[in-house]
Every structure is written in C-alpha cells, then in structure tokens.
Amino acid sequence: MSEPESSALPQNGSVPAATSSPALNKQTPHGDHPSESTAETPKKSNSLPNILLIFIRATFGYRKTSLSLLVFLTYLVVVVLSYIDNSLDYTTLLPTTPTERSVLRKSWLDLQNIGKQEHTYGSSGNDFVHHYLEQQILGEVTKKKYIEYDNDLNGNNTILYGARSGDFNSVSYYESNNLVVRINGSNSELPALLVSSHFDSVPSSFGVTDDGMGVATLLGILYYYAIKTTAQPERTIVLNFNNNEEFGLYGATAFLSHPWSKNVRYFLNLEGTGAGGRPILFRGTDYGIVKHFAGVRYPYGTSIFQEGFNNHLIHSETDYKVYKESGGLRGLDLAFYKPRDLYHTAGDNIKNVSPKSLYLMLATSLDFTNIITKGPIDLDNEYLGEDLQGNTSTDFAIYASFLNYFFSIPVTDFFVFSIGLLVIVPLASLPLLLVIFGYKKNWQLSFVNVIKLPLSVVSSAIVLHILTETIVVNLNEFLPNNSPLSIVFILFAVFLFLNYFILNGINLLFLRYKIVNHDEKLIAIIETSFLYWVILLWSTIKLANNKIGDDHTGEYPFILLSALQAFAALVGLIGWGVKPPRRRVKKITSHEAQPLLNNREQHYGSHDLEVERVVSGSSSLSLNLEPEEVDVKVKEYIKTFSYDWSLQFLTIVPLSTYLIYNSGYLIVDGINKSIQESLIAEKFIFKLLQLFAIALTIPLLPFVYKLNRLVVYGLVGFSAVGFLFIASVEPFDQKNPLKVRFIQKVDLDNSTTSSYVSVLGRVGSPLSHVLADIPSVKESGKLPVCEPLTDGNQACTYKSALPPYFVPEATSFSDYLHVDVLKNSSSSNPFGLLTGEIQIKTPKNRQCTLNFKSSQSSKRHKEAPVKTVIIFNKSKPNNDTKVFSSDISASGIPEGFSRDKDGSFIFKDLSGIDQLQLNKLDWDKPYHLAFQWVPNFADSEFEESDSKKLDVSIQCFWSDLTHLSDEDGTVRSSIPAYEELLHFSPNYVSIANWDKGLVSVSKAVQI
Incomplete structure (x- = not known):
C-alpha cells in the first residue's frame, strides 16, 4: 500500500526547490525521475515506457486537474443514472407477447371510457362508470366457471361506523355499490389475495390516474385470467372495484363487511396520488410480503416514501390504511406519485398519461399476483398457525430499487448490521490511531487542523440559510413548485465555494504554523465518518423501537454512507500505520510562505508532482534540510507516489453522491408541489432543499482543497447566474401550474337566492389577480374579498351572478335543502337524555354532513352532547315510527353500531358524537334521522329551555358537472361559475375542489 498524501512533505505542504546538491540539479533522460538506487542514473531500457508513466501519474496523481475531472464526471454520471433509474421511458418495455398486448389494448380503451367525464360519488358520471365496469365484468365472468361476480347493490352492504381522531368523533353512514369479482383458486385452503382500486374521482378531476389506471389494471387482471389459455390460479384472487375512496375511504371499509373478505389475508392496493409517470411501491405492511415484490419485472420503490407516509408527512391517505389497520391484512400500496399539480384537477385526463404508465402498473400487478397465487408462500404457514422460530417476516421492511433490481431487508436484520458497523468501525480505527500517534508518532495534529472542517461546514450552512431566507424566498417564494432541483444546484455551488474559500483561507492564515506530517484529506474523511457514525447510531436506536x-425505515442510506466513509478512513489510517517513524524536520521560515491562490499548483500531498519539481528544480520554495538529508528525502518521495487518494475518492464520492442525490431527488420530486398547500409546508421544503444541497457536498469536502481554480471560478459564475435565474423565472407555468381550490356556497340562513364563490390559495400567489379578470367579476364591479386563513392560506370570495342548476323545477335555493323537525325533545327529566327527530330533503343529492353542538354551550362544556344517532330504514315517517327512549340505559342499545328490528341503523358512543356524514345512492330519497343528546347545564345562567336544545348545522354537497336541458331544450351547465373559472383562468392555473362537492348548501336548525 502506498503512503498517505503528506508522508514526506515539508512544513507548509510545498516541495523543495533546487539546491546546491547535485542530486537535485541533475535531470534524468526523457524527464524520468531518479531511481531508488541513485538520482543520477537513467532508467533502464526495460522500464515502463515514459508515456505510460506520464499517463498514470497525470490520471491518478493527486493533482487538481485529475481531481476536478473526476468530480465533473462523477456528478454527470450520477445525474444521468438517476434520471434513467426514475424515468418511465428508459426502464420499461412495451409488451411483446400477444396476450399482454391484447390485455393492454383492452385496458387502455377502458381507461379512455372511464376518463370521459368527472365521476365523483355524488355525480351521474359515477353511475356511468359503475354501469360501464359492470358490463365489462359481466362479459368476462362467464368465460371461466371459477370466476364469479357480486354487487353491493344487493342491499347487504350498507354500513354505519365511527372514526375518532383525538377528541373529535365522526360517524359515517354509507351505502355501498362496490363491484367485487372472485377468481376462485384450485386450493381452497390457501388464504385469498385482494387486489383493489377505487373507481370514483374527485369532483374537479377526470380521475384517469386517480384511480382510473388502477381500475383499468383490475380489468386487465380479469381479462388475463379469463383468457382460455390462462390456467386457474392455485390461490383465490378477489378484485374489489370500490367506490367513494376520495372522501372517507368508504368503499374499502365496506368491503370488510363483504362475505368474500373473510378469507382474504393479503392485498395489493392500486392508487394514484399524482398523474402519470412510474408507479412506485409507496409502502408495505411488513417484510414478509414486501420481499415478494422483488419478483416483478419492473420493481420501483423506496422505503423513504414509506417513512413519509407512516410519519404523516404526506397529507393524504389511501385504502391501504383500511386494509391494514381495520382489516388486519398484509400487503402493498402501489401508486403513481407525480406530477402532483395535476392531481385532483382537470389535468388528470387521458391527454396527460401514457399507455406505458398503464402497462407498467398492469405488468407489475400481474407479476405480483402470479407470484402470490401460483402456490403456497411462506406467509401461509403463519396463517395456518405454525410457529416459525426466528421469524422476521412481520418486521417492518426496508427496501429500495435500482435499474429494475429490488432489494429488501427486515428491520431486525438491518438493526444487526447497523450495530455491527457501529462496533466494527471504532474497533478497527482505534488500534491504528494508537499505532500512529502512540508508537510511530509520525502524524502530528493541531487544534486548527481538527476544527477547521467543522467550523467551515457550520459557517457555510449558516450563510447558506441566510442567503436562502433573505434572497431566494424573498425573490421567488414559490419557485420550488417549478424548479426545485435548480435551487438545489445553486445552493450546492454556493456551499461548495464557501467551504473552499473558508478552508483555504484558514490554511493561508495559519500557513507559517503548518506541520510537516499532516493529512488534511484524511482528517476530513475521519470527521465525516464520525458524523455518519453518529447519525447511524441515532437512526439505529430509533429502529430498535x-x-x-x-x-x-427510510434512513437506510446512512448505513451505506457510513460504511463507505469508514472504509476510506481505514485506507488512510493503514497508510499512516505502515509509514516509518517521524523524522525531525525544521519549520518553514516566514519568507517561505506562499499564497494559496497563485499560478502554481497548490500542494497538499501530491507526491508525484512534488517529485517532478524536486528533480527539475522548478519549485520556488526550499526545504530547511541539511544538504546530506536531501537525497534521503528525494528517495522517500520517489519510493511512493501516494495514489491512495484515488482509492478513497472512488470509494466515497461516486456511490455516496448517487445515494444522496437519488434519495433527495425522490423526496423533492414527491413533495415540492405541497408548497402551495401551507406555510408550514413551504418552510419544510426550503429547509429540505438546503439540507439536500449540503448533503450533496459532504462526499466532496475531503477533496475540496484540491479543486482546480477554473472549477472555483465556475462555481462563482454559476452561483451568480443562478441568483439571476431565481429572480427572473416564473414559479407557475402551464407545466407547473398554480393550484387553487373552488367551492360555491349557499347559506340559507342568510339568503335563499344568493350564492358566493370561494377560492382557496396561498397568500402571495397571483390568485386575486386571476379572479379579478374573470368576466362575471369584472361585470359586477366588485373585486373579490380575500381574507387570510391559517397557515399562509387565503380565501378569496365574490358574489356569483351564475347560480348552480341541479334542480330545474327549483324556484330558490331553499328547494335544494329543506329540513323538517318532526320531534323536539320529549324528555321530562331535565337530567336525562333528550331525543329529537328530523327529515332532510335534498333532491339530486347524495352527500350531506351534520355537525352538532349544544345550544348556548359554554367554553367549559367541551364534551360532544350527542350520544346516539339513528338513520331510519324508512325514508318517510309514519304513525308506527318510533324513536329511542329518553333513558338510554333502559333501551339496551349496545355501544357502537347496531340495527333494530326494522333495519334502522344505530350508532351509540357515550363519549360523544361531533359529526354525522351521510352518503346515499338514491338521488331523491330523504334522510330520516333521530338523535339523543345530553342537556347542557355547564352555566347556571342558561334558561332550562335553551339548555335542552341541540344545534344541528347541515351542509349538503352537489358535484355533477353534467349539462342539463331546460324544458325548451336549452342546454345549461350545472355549475356555470366553476365552468367560467375553468375557462377564463390563465393556462398557468389548475383548479381542484375545496370540499367533497363543488357546490354546498347549508342550513342550521334547533331541535
């Protein structure tokens, strides 16, 4: 092994000049260096050709040009490789077999039909998609006798359940119309596999990616197994085409009440939280099921996203939550994740997706399904009750993919490897340090040498943060929406230059005190290794619980970064360990100090270069050595060319840079659009961009001293141009639009004829300017009123001259929502439960939300007053209709959900019910409801009559964008205010729904 970079350097790291010694003034023929035996004897003819020596030394010698070239090539390869790995086009091949081509062709046609119109649960488009899917399913189930179909419209799958979040308890009533297909396996002993997707969209989206791709994939799986030549699977497959995922995960919850769910133990959920690209494995319930994902053709996933979901950094949910938490199933969440700015907008349409995206989800789902269903798997043993010693399959999974290769490991094994690395690194390093500093004493350290890199990194990070907050955020607050990576690259250049400037400035300041035997590169490698070691220690402690x-589970890169850095440090320490003991060398006099930035090469242990200068006499500095010592020193230079830097560089920089860059790219690419959601998200994203830039620089810091001055000038120029770019580029454009949220509100308590449009967006965005240019707003002569909301958002509201049009016969908005109070409180006991009953008439409607509170309630009365809700089976009350007894203990009603003899739905929770959500399939069926609540005596000044009353706030939602016809044949848009905003907004604006509907009508009643 060669010696470290500065094993025989003079005190300032420079090389000796020509002296009176003949050995230094004598040059060998052809420019070769003297051999070990004599500096005056030419090399023999059988030595390596001179051109080869020059090439090796020029390429692998620790020279600024060589280093800078390797740095450039490394970052270029990293960026290109990451692009290829995450690209749809470079990682996926279209199907080549006739079967898959046929399946893809049919599934693509299905996707086109599914995405013809918006199809949220509360729309006629949802009925169209349901009917279309049913027809496709019925056409396939008859082809194989072991394939069967069921529809929740049989009336057996209406559900009522509660969901508590903190102190808030919401109860939901839902009428399901899931479509369920069962492909029965040949082995009925094996637990079934569920493959699920939802066929509803949000009101403002065509739902092509969310979740038309998943639905078309389910149809593709059905087509595949219905083909005559496809064999019957050994394990049963259940396909769940579920509804109303978007506003409550209702379809998945309803499936758990379906008889076919009883034998299901594994699942694959197909989802879309973006609009196209590659579907990624978001998360898995455990290692036992995740490891089987390695068998698919195009695996793509990272547990970094899993950590984000599990820690609630991603503010959305999928049916995976229901299957895992409520169903206790084991499975995977496969989803599209970008671009998020088209998610839940009209941009999620067939124009913005590729058949390749659909094929990738289809191929991945078919592969995983075949892997799980072709026979028994190891997880079946656990299901059958066998005790498996040392089983790690239920552990969390850590996983990643690279160029269609998939790697996974259970947390338990990863924890063992981490502990091993945490122990081995100190045990291997400490003996070497004892040999170097205690025995041979050939490496001298000073406080400045040790502290300068941490000081430089911390100082540079502080400056970077100040520049980001004072310049980047102020110049272009929303730029991460458009160009997050450009910000990263600019901050990277700034941070790298700052460290170069500070580190070399410290060297210049303390040049005269520089020690002979001192290795700046290795010191930086050891300190970086220690940093990674500390981070890995913290992450490992967390993984233990x-x-x-x-x-x-997303912090797996740290074990690889720590291992690479530790290995490079050990290489350097071993080099010092085998080096002879230190010789005593005089210090450099003050006149020998030279500036660091001059026309000469800077010297930090570039031995082959030093030898050339010693022999040629080109150096301007001299060694403080006696003449008889020079030959010995020259021979020591010549004996070793110190090429260990290249091994250290290749060990640390390429792979570490790829791990950091690709991980950072995936994170930034997944969440940068959330900057439009809140101020908290904005601050988090800017911190993330700074951390990304800093982390990307860390692998290069040990070598930053040797960067070529042209690279340094390039960093300065790039930074300057970068800040001009930040100041001039638009944060919103057609490909990266401003995303706003729309709702048209009618408050019947204030007016039965007026409606108001409210649009939600970020403060500081061009939202108000966009709305001011809408024709109806300009014609009204009144600008929208924008009021700040929490967390950096604002709501801009204007009175709309374009009323919604859902009920042609309606004369006012009161015809959209009418409430009859059938029974007020009947309790004669003021301390007992009170009972009330209402009927809500909402034509052409499917969704309403009720919120409860005691009338005149005080701040001290925090508990929700309602204890029981009932949804009557009969929509119209009659003389036989009965409500609950006022004495709840005597009623015998159990806690939670139950049904009475008439089939009415009951939910009781003595801790209180704050909200009731209603979802029905019959467009015109009234809601017939009753409640029991506790009177409020929190404040003695309340009148007894007020304390008994219950305030019920009712809000119903409409979403249907289908154009309706008047009696005279005139075609009207059902929500013209939304159509106007959609039509007249600039092309850099995309519009999503604010709530579960695009129109809401509200009314408050007392019972």
Missing part, C-alpha cells in the same frame, strides 16, 4: 408515527 420502530412504529407508525415514528418510522425510520
């Missing part, structure tokens, strides 16, 4: 909400 890994759980949802405190998940650390």
Whole structure:
C-alpha cells in the first residue's frame, strides 16, 4: 500500500526547490525521475515506457486537474443514472407477447371510457362508470366457471361506523355499490389475495390516474385470467372495484363487511396520488410480503416514501390504511406519485398519461399476483398457525430499487448490521490511531487542523440559510413548485465555494504554523465518518423501537454512507500505520510562505508532482534540510507516489453522491408541489432543499482543497447566474401550474337566492389577480374579498351572478335543502337524555354532513352532547315510527353500531358524537334521522329551555358537472361559475375542489 498524501512533505505542504546538491540539479533522460538506487542514473531500457508513466501519474496523481475531472464526471454520471433509474421511458418495455398486448389494448380503451367525464360519488358520471365496469365484468365472468361476480347493490352492504381522531368523533353512514369479482383458486385452503382500486374521482378531476389506471389494471387482471389459455390460479384472487375512496375511504371499509373478505389475508392496493409517470411501491405492511415484490419485472420503490407516509408527512391517505389497520391484512400500496399539480384537477385526463404508465402498473400487478397465487408462500404457514422460530417476516421492511433490481431487508436484520458497523468501525480505527500517534508518532495534529472542517461546514450552512431566507424566498417564494432541483444546484455551488474559500483561507492564515506530517484529506474523511457514525447510531436506536408515527425505515442510506466513509478512513489510517517513524524536520521560515491562490499548483500531498519539481528544480520554495538529508528525502518521495487518494475518492464520492442525490431527488420530486398547500409546508421544503444541497457536498469536502481554480471560478459564475435565474423565472407555468381550490356556497340562513364563490390559495400567489379578470367579476364591479386563513392560506370570495342548476323545477335555493323537525325533545327529566327527530330533503343529492353542538354551550362544556344517532330504514315517517327512549340505559342499545328490528341503523358512543356524514345512492330519497343528546347545564345562567336544545348545522354537497336541458331544450351547465373559472383562468392555473362537492348548501336548525 502506498503512503498517505503528506508522508514526506515539508512544513507548509510545498516541495523543495533546487539546491546546491547535485542530486537535485541533475535531470534524468526523457524527464524520468531518479531511481531508488541513485538520482543520477537513467532508467533502464526495460522500464515502463515514459508515456505510460506520464499517463498514470497525470490520471491518478493527486493533482487538481485529475481531481476536478473526476468530480465533473462523477456528478454527470450520477445525474444521468438517476434520471434513467426514475424515468418511465428508459426502464420499461412495451409488451411483446400477444396476450399482454391484447390485455393492454383492452385496458387502455377502458381507461379512455372511464376518463370521459368527472365521476365523483355524488355525480351521474359515477353511475356511468359503475354501469360501464359492470358490463365489462359481466362479459368476462362467464368465460371461466371459477370466476364469479357480486354487487353491493344487493342491499347487504350498507354500513354505519365511527372514526375518532383525538377528541373529535365522526360517524359515517354509507351505502355501498362496490363491484367485487372472485377468481376462485384450485386450493381452497390457501388464504385469498385482494387486489383493489377505487373507481370514483374527485369532483374537479377526470380521475384517469386517480384511480382510473388502477381500475383499468383490475380489468386487465380479469381479462388475463379469463383468457382460455390462462390456467386457474392455485390461490383465490378477489378484485374489489370500490367506490367513494376520495372522501372517507368508504368503499374499502365496506368491503370488510363483504362475505368474500373473510378469507382474504393479503392485498395489493392500486392508487394514484399524482398523474402519470412510474408507479412506485409507496409502502408495505411488513417484510414478509414486501420481499415478494422483488419478483416483478419492473420493481420501483423506496422505503423513504414509506417513512413519509407512516410519519404523516404526506397529507393524504389511501385504502391501504383500511386494509391494514381495520382489516388486519398484509400487503402493498402501489401508486403513481407525480406530477402532483395535476392531481385532483382537470389535468388528470387521458391527454396527460401514457399507455406505458398503464402497462407498467398492469405488468407489475400481474407479476405480483402470479407470484402470490401460483402456490403456497411462506406467509401461509403463519396463517395456518405454525410457529416459525426466528421469524422476521412481520418486521417492518426496508427496501429500495435500482435499474429494475429490488432489494429488501427486515428491520431486525438491518438493526444487526447497523450495530455491527457501529462496533466494527471504532474497533478497527482505534488500534491504528494508537499505532500512529502512540508508537510511530509520525502524524502530528493541531487544534486548527481538527476544527477547521467543522467550523467551515457550520459557517457555510449558516450563510447558506441566510442567503436562502433573505434572497431566494424573498425573490421567488414559490419557485420550488417549478424548479426545485435548480435551487438545489445553486445552493450546492454556493456551499461548495464557501467551504473552499473558508478552508483555504484558514490554511493561508495559519500557513507559517503548518506541520510537516499532516493529512488534511484524511482528517476530513475521519470527521465525516464520525458524523455518519453518529447519525447511524441515532437512526439505529430509533429502529430498535420502530412504529407508525415514528418510522425510520427510510434512513437506510446512512448505513451505506457510513460504511463507505469508514472504509476510506481505514485506507488512510493503514497508510499512516505502515509509514516509518517521524523524522525531525525544521519549520518553514516566514519568507517561505506562499499564497494559496497563485499560478502554481497548490500542494497538499501530491507526491508525484512534488517529485517532478524536486528533480527539475522548478519549485520556488526550499526545504530547511541539511544538504546530506536531501537525497534521503528525494528517495522517500520517489519510493511512493501516494495514489491512495484515488482509492478513497472512488470509494466515497461516486456511490455516496448517487445515494444522496437519488434519495433527495425522490423526496423533492414527491413533495415540492405541497408548497402551495401551507406555510408550514413551504418552510419544510426550503429547509429540505438546503439540507439536500449540503448533503450533496459532504462526499466532496475531503477533496475540496484540491479543486482546480477554473472549477472555483465556475462555481462563482454559476452561483451568480443562478441568483439571476431565481429572480427572473416564473414559479407557475402551464407545466407547473398554480393550484387553487373552488367551492360555491349557499347559506340559507342568510339568503335563499344568493350564492358566493370561494377560492382557496396561498397568500402571495397571483390568485386575486386571476379572479379579478374573470368576466362575471369584472361585470359586477366588485373585486373579490380575500381574507387570510391559517397557515399562509387565503380565501378569496365574490358574489356569483351564475347560480348552480341541479334542480330545474327549483324556484330558490331553499328547494335544494329543506329540513323538517318532526320531534323536539320529549324528555321530562331535565337530567336525562333528550331525543329529537328530523327529515332532510335534498333532491339530486347524495352527500350531506351534520355537525352538532349544544345550544348556548359554554367554553367549559367541551364534551360532544350527542350520544346516539339513528338513520331510519324508512325514508318517510309514519304513525308506527318510533324513536329511542329518553333513558338510554333502559333501551339496551349496545355501544357502537347496531340495527333494530326494522333495519334502522344505530350508532351509540357515550363519549360523544361531533359529526354525522351521510352518503346515499338514491338521488331523491330523504334522510330520516333521530338523535339523543345530553342537556347542557355547564352555566347556571342558561334558561332550562335553551339548555335542552341541540344545534344541528347541515351542509349538503352537489358535484355533477353534467349539462342539463331546460324544458325548451336549452342546454345549461350545472355549475356555470366553476365552468367560467375553468375557462377564463390563465393556462398557468389548475383548479381542484375545496370540499367533497363543488357546490354546498347549508342550513342550521334547533331541535
């Protein structure tokens, strides 16, 4: 092994000049260096050709040009490789077999039909998609006798359930119309596999990616198994085409009540939280099921996203939550994740997706399904009750993919490897340090040498943060929406230059005190290794108790970064360990100090270069050595060319840079659009961009001293141009639009004829300017009123001259929502439960939300007053209709959900019910409801009559964008205010729904 970079350097790291010694003034023929035997004897003819020596030394010698070239090539390869790995086009091949081509062709046609119109649960488009899917399913199930179909419209799958979040308890009533297909397996002993997707969209989206791709994939799986030549699977497959995922995960919850769910133990959920690209494995319930994903053709996934979901950094949910938490199933969440700015907008349409995206989800789903269903798997043993010693399959999974290769490991094994690395690194390093500093004493350290890199990194990070907050955020607050990576690259250049400037400035300041035997590169490598070691220690401690909400499965890169850095440090320490003991060398006099930035090469242990200068006499500095010592020193230079730097560089920089860049790219690419959601998200994203830039620089810091001055000038120029770019580029454009949220509100308590449009967006965005240019707003002569909301958002509201049009016969908005109070409180006991009953008439409607509170309630009365809700089976009350007894203990009603003899739905929770959500399939069926609540005596000044009353706030939603016809044949848009905003907004604006509907009508009643 060669010696470290500065094993025989003079005190300032420079090389000796020509002296009176003949050995230094004598040059060998052809420019070769003297051999070990004599500096005056030419090399023999059988030595390596001179051109080869020059090439090796020029390429691998620790020279600024060589280093700078390697740095440039490394970052170029990293960026290109990451682009290829995450690209749809470079990682996926279209199908080549006739079967898959046929399946893809049919599935693509299905996707086109599904995406013809918006199809949220509360729309006629939802009925169209349901009917279309049913027809496709019925056409296939008859082809194989072991394939069967069921529809929740049989009336057996209406559900009522509660969901508590903190102190808030919401109860939901839902009428399901899931479509369920069962492909029965040949082995009925094996537990079934569920493959699920939802066929509803949000009101403002065509739902092509969310979740038309998943639905078309389910149809593709059905087509595949219905083909005559496809064999019957050994394990049963259940396909769940579920509805109303978007506003409550209702379809998946309803499936758990379906008889076919009883034998299901594994699942694959197909989802879309973006609009196209590659579907990624978001998360898996455990290692036992995740490891089987390695068998698919185009695996793509990272547990970094899993950590984000499990720690609630991603503010959306999928049916995976229901299947895992409520169903206790084991499975995967496969989803599209970008671009988020088209998610839930009209941009999620067939124009913005590729058949390749659909094929990738289809191929991945078919592969995984075939892997799980072709026979028994190891997880079946656990299901059958066998005790498996040392089983790690239920552990959290850590996983990643690279160029269609998939790697996974259970947290338990990863924890063992981490502990091993944490122990081995100090045990291997400490003996070498003892040999170097205690025995041979050939490496001298000073406080400045040790502290300068941490000081430089911390100082540069502080400056970078100040520049980001004072310049980047102020110049272009929303730029991460458009160009997050450009910000990263600019900050990277700034941070790298700052460290170069500070480190070399410290060297210049303390040049005269520089020690002979001193290795700046190795010091930086050791300090960086220690940093990674500390981070890995923290992450490993967290992994020991890994759980949802405190998940650390996405931090796997740290073990690789730590291992690479530790290996490079050991290489350097071993070099010092085998070096002879230190010789005593005089210090450099003050006149020998030279500036660091001059026309000469800077010297930090570039031995082959030093030898050339010693022999040629080109150096301007001299060694403080006696003449008889020079030959010995020259021979020591010549004996070793110190090429260990290249091994250290290749060990640390390429792979570490790729791990950091690709991980950072995936994170930034997944969340940068959330900057439009809140101020908290904005601050988090800017911190993330700074951390990304800093982390990307860390692998290069040990070598930053040797960067070529042209690279340094390039960093300065790039930074300057970058800040001009930040100041001039638009944060919103057609490909990266401003995303706003729309709702048209009618408050019947204030007016039965007026409606107001409210649009939600970020403060500081061009939202108000966009709305001011809408024709109806300009014609009204009144600008929208924008009021700040929490967390950096604002709501801009204007009175609309374009009323919604859902009920042609309606004369006012009161015809959209009418409430009859059938029974007020009947309790004669003021301390007992009170009972009331209402009927809500909402034509052409499917969704309403009720919120409860005691009338005149005080701040001290925090508990929700309602204890029981009932949804009557009969929509119209009659003389036989009965409500609950006022004495709840005597009623015998159990806690939770139950049904009475008439089939009415009951939910009781003595801790209180704050909200009731209603979802029905019959467009015109009234809601017939009753409640029991506790009177409020929190404040003695309340009148007894007021304390008994219950305030019920009712809000119903409409979403249907289908154009309706008047009696005279005139075609009207059902929500013209939304159509106007959609039509007249600039092309850099995309519009999503604010709530579960695009129109809401509200009314408050007392019972």
